[in-house]
Amino acid sequence: MTSKTVAQLLSQDVTLQDVSIKGWVRTFRANRFIALNDGSTINNIQCVVDFENFDEALLKRVTTGAAIHVTGELVESQGKGQSVEIVVKSLEVLGDSDPETYPIQPKKHSFEFLRENAHLRTRTNTFSAVMRLRSSLSFAVHKYFNENGFNYMHTPIITGSDAEGAGETFRVSNLDSKNPPLNEDGSVNYKEDFFGKETNLTVSGQLEAETYAMSLGKVYTFGPTFRAENSNTSRHLSEFWMIEPEVAFMDLAGNMDLAEDFMKSVLSYILDKNKEDLEFLEKRLLDEEKTKPQAERSDMSLIEKIKFVVDNNFKRVSYTEAIDILKNSKPNKKKKFNYIIEEWGADLQSEHERFLVEKHFKCPVILFDYPANIKAFYMRLNEDGKTVRAMDILFPGIGEMVGGSQREERLDVLKEKMKALDISEEELWWYLDLRKYGTAVHSGFGLGFERLVMFATGMGNIRDVIPYPRTPQNAEF
Template identity: 35%
Template sequence: MAFKEELSSANMETHQQEESTVKPHIPNSNYSKRVVLKTLLDREDGGLGLVGQKIVIGGWVKTAKEVRKNPPSSPESDNEPKPEAQTEQKDVTCSEILQNRMPIFRTFLKLFGVGHYQGQKEKELTAGIVQRVQQPVLSTVVLQITDGSCIASLQVLVESTLAPPGQIMLGGTCILVEGVIQKPETSGKHIIEIKAEKVLHLGVVKDQEKYPLSKKRLPLHSLRDWAHFRPRTTTVASITRIRHALTHATHNFFQQNGFLYVQVPVITTADSEGCTNKFHVTTLVSKPTHESSNAFDEVSGVSLASVKNALKEKTNKLDELRRTDSNREALLAAIQDLKKTNELASQLEAKEKKEKANSKTDQLDFMNDYFSCQAFLTVSGRLHLESYACALGNVYSFGPRFKAQTIHSTRHVSEMWMVEAEMAFSELEEAMGCATDLLKHICKWVLENCPNDMKFILKRVDQSIVPRLQTVVSSYFEKIPYCKAIDVLKQAKENKHDLNIEWGVPLTEEHERYMADEIYKKPVIIYDYPKEVKPFYVRQNDDGKTVAAFDIIVPKVGAVIRGSQNEERLKMLSTRIQELGLSSKQYEWYLDLRRHGTVKHGGFSLTFDLIVLLATGISDVRDVIPFPRSYGKLSN
C-alpha cells in the first residue's frame, strides 16, 4: 500500500513537472498569422513567461541603431600562432613591392623574361587585397517597432545578413519577422526582445526626405497636413485608441439600458435646427464646357487678387520705362507682358462671376434636381429618431452631422460625430438623467479600460486630465435654470468684465466654460432656456417664455450635450413653425407624429468629438478627428 502511494505521488510529481514545462499558448491576431504586440507586452510579466517561443510579429520602425561586430578571422589564421602569421605576411620580395608600387618596373621585368612569374604573383597579391576589401562588415540592427495595438514598443534584433541595415533602419519602415522571444543581453526598459531568424516582409521608405515623420516631435497642428500618416505617431495613436474605447462605451451604455440602434439619413429635406448654415446636395450646378475649361486651364490655382496686384506692378514698370527713355525692345516686351496680364485678369473675373451665378440656389429649378426638391446634409438626426421612438420606445443613433460654418474654431468643424437619443414617455428630468448617466459611464469606462494610454496623456499632454475625468464620474452635476445662470454671470462682471450678458441672449462658449471652470469647478446643467435660442421642436413651458431644454457643460471643454423635452402638442408645434417662417410642407411628416398617436418624449445630442477632447486634454478638435473637414481645408 505504501509502495502504491509512493508511486502515485511520484506520478503526480512527474505530471506537475510536465505541466510546468508546457509553454503558454500565444494567440495570433485574427485574420493574420502574426502576434500583435499588445498580446506580449500587456501581460503582467511583460512577456517574460514566453521566452524561448518562436513567433511572427510585424510593425513600423520608430527608432533604430546599428551595432557593428568585429570582422571574423579566417580559420587558418586562428590555427596558426600570431608570430608565424606575421612572418608570413612580411615574406614579400623587393621586386614584388617595386612592381606593385611602380608600374614602370613591371615593364622592365617583362623585357627580361620574368614577367610571367611576377604577373602570377601580382594576381595572387591583388586577389588577396580584393578579398579583404570585399569582405562584408557584419552588424546587428536594433529596432524599436510598434504596431499600434499599445503604447509600448518591442525591441527586435535583425542581423545584417538577413536584411540590409540601410533599408530597415529608416523610421516608418514596415517589417514582418519570424523570430524567438528572448531576454535582452543588457538591462534596460525592455523585458523581452525578438531575435529575428527570417524577414518575411519589408516595406521600405522610398525617400526619407519626403517622409514627413522623419522629423521628430512634429507639433499636432503640423501633422494635420499629413492626416494619412499621423496615426503612426504615438500621440495620435493613443488618441485613436481612446476614441475607440469611448465609442465602445457609448454603445455599451445604450445596449445595457435597452435602447435600439437606428441609422438616420445623412441626406434630408428637413432643417432640424432652424440653421441656415447647411450643405446643399444638388446635381444642378453647371459644369464648365470643354472650351471654357481649356480657357482656364492656364489660370487654375491663380487668384484674381494676385493677378490684379501683378497688373498694378507691371503698369508702374511700364510707366517707368517710358519715363527713362529705355530701348524700344524692352518697352515692347513690357507692353506685351501687360497685355497678357490684362487678358488673364479678364478671364478670372469672368470665371468668378460665373461661379457666383451658379452658387445662387434660388436660380436653380429643384424640380429637375436628383431628388426633385432641395436636399441638405443633415445637421441633426433627432427628428427622424422621434418617428422610431414613437413606435419602439428608446432609440439612439451615432453618426456624422454637418454644418457649413465659415468660422475657424477649436471646438467645431464642418463634419462632427454626434450621439443622439430619443425616449418615448420621457420628460425633461428623465432626459437630463439619461444624459448625465451616459457622460459618467463613458468617462469611467476610459479610466478603467485605457490605463496605459491615460498614463501617456497624463505625462505628455495634460497632467490634470485624470482628476478632471474622476470629477465628472463622482461629482453631483450642478443644476441651475437659465435665469439663475444669467444672474451668476452678472455677479461675475467685476472679475470678468467681458462677460456682459442680458436675459434672452444665447450663452457663448466663453460664458459656459467660465461657469464650469471658474464658478462651480465641476459639470453644470443649465435648463429652461428662452424659446428664441432653442430649436422650434422644443416643448414650451407654462410661462410662455421658456422651453424645456438643457445643456450639460464640463470644465475645459464647454457644452458637450444639448437636449430637450420635445413638443408633443400639435397646435403648439404648428404655431411655432409658422412663427419662425419655416416651410410647413417640409415638416408634414413630423406633424403627423402628433396627429396620430402622440406621446410625450425627450432626448439629447452628445457631441462625440468634444468628449474625445475631454478624455485626452487636447485643445483643438481637429487633432482628435481622424480626417477633419473644416472651412477652407479638405486635405484627404
C-alpha cells in the same frame, strides 16, 4: 507560427519562447535595437539584432517607417524602459520606406505639419493614442445604448429638412451647374432635380429619430452630420459625428438622468480600457501646459478632469439662477469676462459655462429652462411662456458638452412656434403628424462626438480628433 501583436507580447509573463511579429519601424539604433510598433498599443517592443548574423544590405533597409516581419525569442529585457524584448532570429522587410522623403521622422512635429500628412500621422504616439481612444469611445457608446434597451437607427444623410432652422447646409444636386433648369422668375427649378425638390446633407438626425422613438420607444443615432458654417475655429468642423438618443414618455428630468448616466458610463469605460493611452496624453498635456502663462494653465490634469465627471453628481441649476450667479460673480463685476452678463436672456459663452463648473459649483453642471428665443423651435414651451424645457451639460475645460430638451408634443403650440420662425409646415408635415397620432411627452439630447473625444484626449483642436477633418477650403484625402 502565428504572429502576435505588440500589446499581447508586452502583457505576457512567459519568456524564452519563440514569437513572430509584424509592424513598422519607429527607430533603429546602432544597427542593433529596433523599436517596433504595430498600432495595438502606445508602447513599442524592442527587437535586438546581432549585426554579424544579418546581411548588411538587409539592415540598411530597416529604416523609420519600414514594415518588417520579425521572428525570434522573447526574453526578459536587459535594458530600461521595457520588461521584455525580442532577440531576433530572422528579419524580413515587407515594405521599404524612403528615409529621405518619409515625413514622420523620430522627432517632434507640429500639429499643422501632421494635418498636412494626416494619412501618416497615426504613426506618431499622440495620434495613435487619440484614435485608439476614439475607437474605444465609439464602442462604449454602442455598448451603453445596447445594454439599456435602445434601438440603433440610421437616419438619412440626404434630407429635405433643416432640423435646426439655421440654413447653413450643403446642397445636394445633380443639376447641370452651368446651365440649370430655371423657373419663370429665374430661380432654379429643383423639381427637375434628382429628388424632385431641394435637398441637402443632414445637420441632425434628431427629427427622424423622434419618429422612431414614437413607435420603438427608445432609439439613438450615431452618424455623420454636416454644417456649411464658414468657421475656422479650433472647435468647428464641416463634417462631424453626432450621438442623438430619443426616448418616448420621458420628461426633462428623465432626460437629464439619462445624459448624466451615459456620460459617466462611456468615460468610465476608457479609464478602464485605455489607461496607457490616457497616461501618455496626460503627460503630453502637462508638458504643453508648462509653456503657457500661469493664468492660462488648467487646475486639473487630463485624468483628473475625466474622473471629475465620473465621480461627481451633476449639479442641476436653472438658467435664471445661473444668470444671477454670473451677474454677481467677481469676473463679471470686474469685467474680466470677454462677454459681460448684464441681463436675463444672454446666450452663455464658454467662459461663463466654465466658471460655473470650475469655480462656482466645482462639479459638472446641468443648466435647464433656457429662454425660448435662444433655443430651437422643437423644444417644449414652459407655462411661463418665455422659457423652454431645454438642458445643457457643462464640463470642465470645454464648457457645453451635451444639449437636449423635452420636445414640444402639443400640435397647436408647435405650429405657433414654427409660424413665428417662418418654418414651413408643408416641409415638416410628417413631423407634425407625430402630434396628431398618439402624441406623448418625449425627450432627447445631442452630443457632438468629436467634442467628447477632445475632452477625453485633451487635444486642443477638433481637427486632431477626427481622421480627416473637413473645414472651409479643406477637403484633402
